[in-house]
Amino acid sequence: MPTYVVMLGAPGAGKGTQAKLISERLGLPHVSSGDIFREHLKNKTELGKLADSFMSKGELVPDDVTIAMIRERLGRSDCSTGAVLDGFPRTPAQASALAEMLGGLGGKVDVVPFIKVEEQELVRRLTGRWTCRANGHIFHETFNPPRQAGVCDHDGSELYQRSDDEAETVVNRIRVYVEQTAPLVAFYRESGVLVEINGAQSIDQVTADLLAVLPPVGE
Numbered sequence: 001m002p003t004y005v006v007m008l009g010a011p012g013a014g015k016g017t018q019a020k021l022i023s024e025r026l027g028l029p030h031v032s033s034g035d036i037f038r039e040h041l042k043n044k045t046e047l048g049k050l051a052d053s054f055m056s057k058g059e060l061v062p063d064d065v066t067i068a069m070i071r072e073r074l075g076r077s078d079c080s081t082g083a084v085l086d087g088f089p090r091t092p093a094q095a096s097a098l099a100e101m102l103g104g105l106g107g108k109v110d111v112v113p114f115i116k117v118e119e120q121e122l123v124r125r126l127t128g129r130w131t132c133r134a135n136g137h138i139f140h141e142t143f144n145p146p147r148q149a150g151v152c153d154h155d156g157s158e159l160y161q162r163s164d165d166e167a168e169t170v171v172n173r174i175r176v177y178v179e180q181t182a183p184l185v186a187f188y189r190e191s192g193v194l195v196e197i198n199g200a201q202s203i204d205q206v207t208a209d210l211l212a213v214l215p216p217v218g219e
């Protein structure tokens with residue numbers, strides 16, 4: 001049976017950082033809705049332009065286009081053993097669509113690590129984040145600095161600051177998270193798949209806590 005992990009947490013909680021690490025450890029693809037939208041934007045596709053009109057304000061991209069995009073991504077052959085989802089689902093409608101999609105693929109949401117971090121810390125993390133242009137590797141100028149400022153340790157590409165990491169947009173993203181995404185915590189808790197992870201620890205310690213609760217792949 002395929003294995004599906006859904007990373008849940010506020011903007012800046014560390015979903016992307018941890019999803020990259022655990023997807024490598026589990027040998028599952030990292031499926032990040034935000035990264036896919038940013039890739040579309042880089043390639044100047046219609047979807048990229050549409051998504052940017054929401055992302056730049058810190059609002060959610062409409063459910064219908066987001067769901068269709070993830071459905072297509074999870075249907076690809078590299079996801080046949082499962083995926084680590086990061087940033088999707090983000091609304092109750094997306095969570096229902098995901099359950100239906102995974103059912104069609106012979107699977108289900110197996111575990112939902114919910115990475116908890118205080119709001120003040122989220123703002124510090126996002127305003128100091130630097131992201132790699134080529135592959136979305138994530139750094140922080142203080143908490144996880146690259147070896148050479150402005151250059152990705154992993155692929156040598158340029159590091160940039162996301163336009164939605166500007167302080168005013170960050171505040172709106174957190175508000176949108178509280179209103180539209182936080183209800184998923186109760187939803188997945190009631191389904192019995194939610195696991196709370198203390199995100200206010202070192203990156204390595206958070207990874208260790210995550211690996212301790214993740215299911216073995218392919219069983």
Ligand code: AP5
Pocket residue numbers: 009010011012013014015016017018033034035037054055056058059060061062066086087088089090094125126128129130138139140141143144164173199200201202203206
């Ligand atoms: P998305 O790209 O998903 O952004 P987000 O959810 O706001 O989350 P972030 O990527 O900002 O944070 P993260 O939790 O991944 O943290 P990270 O690991 O980078 O979405 C962007 C936009 O796209 C949305 O606003 C929306 O418009 C649209 N969108 C995406 N999905 C959508 C959907 N499903 N529906 C509708 N619209 C959608 O870490 C942050 C920083 O902290 C980094 O600098 C990192 O180095 C540092 N850090 C990480 N862990 C630690 C630690 N333990 N200690 C210290 N520093 C740490």
Ligand code: MG
Pocket residue numbers: 015016017034
């Ligand atoms: Mg992210």
